[in-house]
Amino acid sequence: MSEFLSLIPPEDARERLLRHLHPRIDCERVDTATACGRINAVDILASHPLPEFARATVDGYALRAEDTYGASDSLPAYFKVMGDVAMGIQPNFQIGTGQCALIHTGGMLPSGANAVIMVENTQLLETDRASHLSEIEVFRSMAINENVIPVGEDVKVGEVVIKAGREIRPPEIGGLMALGVTQVSVTKRPIVGIISSGDEIVPPENQPDLGQVRDVNMHSLSALIEQAGAIAVDCGIIPDQKALLDVAARRALNLCDILIISAGSSASTRDFTATIIDGLGYPGILVHGVNIHPGKPTILAVCDGKPVIGLPGNPVSALVIARLFVIPVIKRFLGELQDRPVSLIAARLTTNLSSQTGREDWVPVRLHPTEDSHGWLAEPVFGKSNLIFTLVRADGFIRIASSANGLTAGETVQVYLQ
Amino acid sequence: MSEFLSLIPPEDARERLLRHLHPRIDCERVDTATACGRINAVDILASHPLPEFARATVDGYALRAEDTYGASDSLPAYFKVMGDVAMGIQPNFQIGTGQCALIHTGGMLPSGANAVIMVENTQLLETDRASHLSEIEVFRSMAINENVIPVGEDVKVGEVVIKAGREIRPPEIGGLMALGVTQVSVTKRPIVGIISSGDEIVPPENQPDLGQVRDVNMHSLSALIEQAGAIAVDCGIIPDQKALLDVAARRALNLCDILIISAGSSASTRDFTATIIDGLGYPGILVHGVNIHPGKPTILAVCDGKPVIGLPGNPVSALVIARLFVIPVIKRFLGELQDRPVSLIAARLTTNLSSQTGREDWVPVRLHPTEDSHGWLAEPVFGKSNLIFTLVRADGFIRIASSANGLTAGETVQVYLQ
Numbered sequence: 104m105s106e107f108l109s110l111i112p113p114e115d116a117r118e119r120l121l122r123h124l125h126p127r128i129d130c131e132r133v134d135t136a137t138a139c140g141r142i143n144a145v146d147i148l149a150s151h152p153l154p155e156f157a158r159a160t161v162d163g164y165a166l167r168a169e170d171t172y173g174a175s176d177s178l179p180a181y182f183k184v185m186g187d188v189a190m191g192i193q194p195n196f197q198i199g200t201g202q203c204a205l206i207h208t209g210g211m212l213p214s215g216a217n218a219v220i221m222v223e224n225t226q227l228l229e230t231d232r233a234s235h236l237s238e239i240e241v242f243r244s245m246a247i248n249e250n251v252i253p254v255g256e257d258v259k260v261g262e263v264v265i266k267a268g269r270e271i272r273p274p275e276i277g278g279l280m281a282l283g284v285t286q287v288s289v290t291k292r293p294i295v296g297i298i299s300s301g302d303e304i305v306p307p308e309n310q311p312d313l314g315q316v317r318d319v320n321m322h323s324l325s326a327l328i329e330q331a332g333a334i335a336v337d338c339g340i341i342p343d344q345k346a347l348l349d350v351a352a353r354r355a356l357n358l359c360d361i362l363i364i365s366a367g368s369s370a371s372t373r374d375f376t377a378t379i380i381d382g383l384g385y386p387g388i389l390v391h392g393v394n395i396h397p398g399k400p401t402i403l404a405v406c407d408g409k410p411v412i413g414l415p416g417n418p419v420s421a422l423v424i425a426r427l428f429v430i431p432v433i434k435r436f437l438g439e440l441q442d443r444p445v446s447l448i449a450a451r452l453t454t455n456l457s458s459q460t461g462r463e464d465w466v467p468v469r470l471h472p473t474e475d476s477h478g479w480l481a482e483p484v485f486g487k488s489n490l491i492f493t494l495v496r497a498d499g500f501i502r503i504a505s506s507a508n509g510l511t512a513g514e515t516v517q518v519y520l521q
Numbered sequence: 522m523s524e525f526l527s528l529i530p531p532e533d534a535r536e537r538l539l540r541h542l543h544p545r546i547d548c549e550r551v552d553t554a555t556a557c558g559r560i561n562a563v564d565i566l567a568s569h570p571l572p573e574f575a576r577a578t579v580d581g582y583a584l585r586a587e588d589t590y591g592a593s594d595s596l597p598a599y600f601k602v603m604g605d606v607a608m609g610i611q612p613n614f615q616i617g618t619g620q621c622a623l624i625h626t627g628g629m630l631p632s633g634a635n636a637v638i639m640v641e642n643t644q645l646l647e648t649d650r651a652s653h654l655s656e657i658e659v660f661r662s663m664a665i666n667e668n669v670i671p672v673g674e675d676v677k678v679g680e681v682v683i684k685a686g687r688e689i690r691p692p693e694i695g696g697l698m699a700l701g702v703t704q705v706s707v708t709k710r711p712i713v714g715i716i717s718s719g720d721e722i723v724p725p726e727n728q729p730d731l732g733q734v735r736d737v738n739m740h741s742l743s744a745l746i747e748q749a750g751a752i753a754v755d756c757g758i759i760p761d762q763k764a765l766l767d768v769a770a771r772r773a774l775n776l777c778d779i780l781i782i783s784a785g786s787s788a789s790t791r792d793f794t795a796t797i798i799d800g801l802g803y804p805g806i807l808v809h810g811v812n813i814h815p816g817k818p819t820i821l822a823v824c825d826g827k828p829v830i831g832l833p834g835n836p837v838s839a840l841v842i843a844r845l846f847v848i849p850v851i852k853r854f855l856g857e858l859q860d861r862p863v864s865l866i867a868a869r870l871t872t873n874l875s876s877q878t879g880r881e882d883w884v885p886v887r888l889h890p891t892e893d894s895h896g897w898l899a900e901p902v903f904g905k906s907n908l909i910f911t912l913v914r915a916d917g918f919i920r921i922a923s924s925a926n927g928l929t930a931g932e933t934v935q936v937y938l939q
Contacts, residue, residue, distance in 0.1 A: 139744040191721035193731040257908040274912035277741030280725035303609035307698035313611040314629040323695030326557040446864030490675040494692035
């Protein structure tokens with residue numbers, strides 16, 4: 104086996120994998136109320152403008168702005184109050200020259216009116232005896248559309264309001280509801296099958312004998328995969344026997360969109376895992392060995408259109424590599440636009456970290472507030488990649504680029520939260 | 522009504538609300554496999570060490586480190602291979618002086634062995650004819666525990682492995698499974714009731730008449746609340762009538778842990794909403810009016826131990842204020858430790874922004890990659906706080922502190938992602 108003869112930089116490895124992936128992006132209709140976190144599948148166009156009618160943004164009087172031109176404290180303009188705009192009802196009167204109507208925030212402007220003067224800028228006068236109408240004095244000049252949301256200011260008819268590939272967040276839910284879109288097409292969650300392999304692995308509910316360990320990766324990976332918007336499927340714990348693993352992998356790949364094999368860690372198992380993956384379909388293995396720590400023995404493959412990823416058995420390596428390679432694959436299946444930034448926390452490194460030039464390192468760190476509480480200190484959490492609690496103790500990771508041979512205490516680093 | 526006579530800074534307002542909140546934190550048992558994102562309710566102690574037996578971290582030979590002292594290329598040490606450690610099984614032989622056993626990564630060290638030499642540092646010799654055992658040459662000196670994970674290196678027995686109040690993330694799921702903890706006590710999700718009030722509001726599935734608008738806040742707030750780990754309950758759209766709102770608020774508060782009233786926006790509605798909230802229980806309104814934009818008319822109250830929050834009816838204000846005041850309340854009910862940082866994106870502001878000194882401003886921004894793709898530009902998304910699509914077009918918010926009177930184009934700002 105030519106394992107690790109050529110270690111590939113992580114970015115090239117990911118690029119090579121994604122270049123071979125052209126998944127069909129399936130859609131399903133869901134209630135908008137339940138769509139938060141899903142990915143919008145088709146461009147959504149506004150079937151009508153928002154708002155659909157001109158609305159007041161303050162409490163005051165709706166009037167014609169032109170009639171206020173030149174009004175001031177010393178030379179007020181006078182308006183007859185023609186009525187009161189009830190909320191939620193189209194006013195049944197018009198506003199002409201020298202007329203106005205009482206209106207509340209959110210109320211519909213009566214026809215003829217094009218501005219709303221705030222109550223504070225007016226004075227209510229005695230009711231006119233002849234007309235039985237009250238009258239107001241206006242002390243300032245208004246602009247057309249002042250204190251008004253004109254029709255279509257939020258959204259114009261025909262406008263693309265949510266693009267395909269965009270995540271549906273709370274504001275999108277609100278926006279869709281505002282337009283009356285109570286169902287929405289979202290991309291289907293891809294199904295990710297996970298196989299744990301290893302003669303020593305037992306399910307967590309079992310009491311392991313000496314020499315056995317409970318399965319960690321099936322469950323930590325499932326949680327990560329579900330967080331990323333996919334469906335994780337337990338495809339079983341398979342002993343280190345080539346024939347059994349081969350059958351399990353074929354069956355799982357048949358059922359799933361993406362297959363992950365958390366490989367047994369002995370050299371022989373690593374060897375036959377690669378052989379099995381390579382035999383699952385065309386083109387087979389694209390990358391075997393990534394220049395990264397932890398996670399060097401990673402296998403990336405596409406088999407008859409489906410991605411198959413061989414993760415190292417060590418629980419820390421498995422989670423690091425899943426973040427770097429499985430999540431981008433899931434996002435590709437979800438059709439998610441990749442233009443939003445990843446959240447990072449800037450922190451000051453507490454200690455020197457050495458690393459091997461040419462290799463990219465991911466180091467778990469714990470964050471502590473700085474003394475002035477305005478910033479963060481990043482303290483590396485050291486531990487072998489077999490130790491899952493290394494990550495439980497960590498808030499996130501820092502990346503040491505392959506071009507660097509380490510980082511210096513006091514340097515500002517960017518922390519990727521877990 | 523003394524509304525807005527004294528506007529309170531947002532941090533003081535939040536502090537005042539949280540100081541009056543002492544919720545009982547209820548727990549429930551859930552399967553660990555489904556616990557991701559929940560908050561651990563009680564300190565979890567390791568009932569046994571991890572690993573439970575010393576394990577090899579490489580493929581090689583388990584031996585006694587002492588027997589290798591002084592070994593070198595020119596003066597190798599010799600070891601008899603007593604057997605092969607099968608994965609998942611306790612070896613049925615011991616290692617004595619000058620003896621070793623073939624072992625794979627993750628295998629259990631045979632009794633007597635305390636180090637594992639990598640295959641690469643050994644040479645397999647001919648099988649000894651007398652004993653029928655193979656023999657190896659070892660070319661270097663080993664330290665005790667070299668290439669070994671000793672018992673308890675990951676977790677010691679009795680150690681607190683996950684503190685109460687800690688979020689259960691993928692590594693915690695893995696760690697719990699490693700310990701055989703397949704069920705876990707998590708804090709109950711608080712129930713947040715939401716009332717939308719306003720004569721002009723209709724459910725999104727209805728066709729609004731002119732003057733009416735579809736309910737946005739019920740649904741955008743529900744999504745935000747569920748994202749934060751609580752359960753959102755639709756307590757109805759209530760017309761602007763004091764008696765109706767009063768009955769609805771009492772009934773909702775009875776059923777829920779937290780009550781949100783997205784208030785009708787006319788002055789009269791604002792007035793009676795405050796009166797109703799103040800009458801729901803002791804001590805009643807704590808804050809009425811926050812020195813913030815958007816969201817000035819916010820009401821914060823605690824009524825007989827339950828928080829009641831009056832949100833502005835404008836959809837942008839409602840979401841901004843819910844992030845600042847409702848989410849911290851939910852986290853308090855979840856008993857979540859507050860020592861993890863909020864993710865922020867550093868970006869360069871594209872344009873000057875003015876703001877009123879003394880008032881804290883939250884400005885929606887859209888992020889664009891910088892020309893070199895190494896950073897982000899934050900472009901403010903201007904729009905009245907009535908326009909929900911302002912937020913759909915935004916990636917997040919920037920905060921202008923109340924001490925500032927604006928921000929300058931080119932300044933580095935921190936963006937809170939939505």
